[in-house]
Amino acid sequence: MSASSVSIKNLRKQYGDLEVLRGINLEIPAGQTVAVIGPSGSGKSTLLRVLMTLDRPTSGDIEIDGVPMWLDAHGRPAGPNSAHVRQVRGKIGMVFQHFNLFPHMTALGNAMEAPMRVLGMSRAQARERAAEYLEMVGLGDKLDVYPAQLSGGQKQRVGIARALAMCPSIMLFDEVTSALDPELVGGILQILRDLSARRSMTMIIVTHQMKFAERSSDRTLFFDEGNIVEDAESSVLFSQPQEARTRQFLDCVI
Numbered sequence: 279m280s281a282s283s284v285s286i287k288n289l290r291k292q293y294g295d296l297e298v299l300r301g302i303n304l305e306i307p308a309g310q311t312v313a314v315i316g317p318s319g320s321g322k323s324t325l326l327r328v329l330m331t332l333d334r335p336t337s338g339d340i341e342i343d344g345v346p347m348w349l350d351a352h353g354r355p356a357g358p359n360s361a362h363v364r365q366v367r368g369k370i371g372m373v374f375q376h377f378n379l380f381p382h383m384t385a386l387g388n389a390m391e392a393p394m395r396v397l398g399m400s401r402a403q404a405r406e407r408a409a410e411y412l413e414m415v416g417l418g419d420k421l422d423v424y425p426a427q428l429s430g431g432q433k434q435r436v437g438i439a440r441a442l443a444m445c446p447s448i449m450l451f452d453e454v455t456s457a458l459d460p461e462l463v464g465g466i467l468q469i470l471r472d473l474s475a476r477r478s479m480t481m482i483i484v485t486h487q488m489k490f491a492e493r494s495s496d497r498t499l500f501f502d503e504g505n506i507v508e509d510a511e512s513s514v515l516f517s518q519p520q521e522a523r524t525r526q527f528l529d530c531v532i
């Protein structure tokens with residue numbers, strides 16, 4: 279599958295009185311790697327959840343390859359379990375901070391589940407594909423191991439392999455190194471770097487790893503209070519931040 283473009287148009291998300299996303303506009307060309315940084319509570323995870331169709335926008339919309347997420351082919355509103363939304367969702371993979379693995383399934387079982395259930399693959403086909411991606415993330419010798427027997431870094435590798443096994447054209451990573459011991463972080467970031475270098479997927483990476491964002495993404499967004507405060511080429515955003523709020527944030531975290 280080739281990478282997809284993402285177009286976000288005046289996206290708002292409200293929980294009760296709390297406006298978490300306040301009119302996001304963003305165009306991401308196919309194959310770009312975008313880092314998202316910003317303070318806790320600024321709406322970064324909400325943006326990814328809405329992109330993943332796990333949450334519906336209050337207003338505005340998202341287009342994937344020019345196709346609106348929440349309008350069907352006839353221009354009518356589509357439900358979260360409609361064929362239309364499921365088809366869009368099929369292009370997107372997500373990896374979470376806390377892994378969200380199925381505890382009763384082995385590494386292989388975790389990575390086989392969605393290809394069988396969602397894509398209707400045979401067990402043999404799904405097994406072959408899952409094993410291939412688990413090998414790619416360095417877990418070729420852990421196929422039959424359960425999550426409880428894996429380190430945090432290994433669990434996160436399973437999370438990444440599981441998402442890749444669906445061949446997404448967009449991958450979303452929500453603080454995937456934040457729950458890891460420091461010595462395990464580097465290995466996961468290297469996998470993200472390798473994936474990004476292939477340009478076969480569009481990647482959006484929410485991260486607290488500033489050096490990683492600076493060196494390994496094409497573009498960085500600084501998010502604050504539900505808005506994109508600054509959006510620039512990564513090398514530029516970190517060396518010459520234009521907004522006072524960005525400078526203040528970077529001074530505190532680096």
Ligand code: ADP
Binds near residue numbers: 325
């Ligand atoms: P970040 O990932 O940048 O730390 P989040 O997107 O998780 O921020 O959260 C932004 C704000 O939205 C926070 O104030 C959070 O408490 C609130 N929020 C997130 N999800 C929900 C929800 N399902 N219901 C109510 N409030 C939520």
Ligand code: MG
Binds near residue numbers: 322323324453
């Ligand atoms: Mg978050």
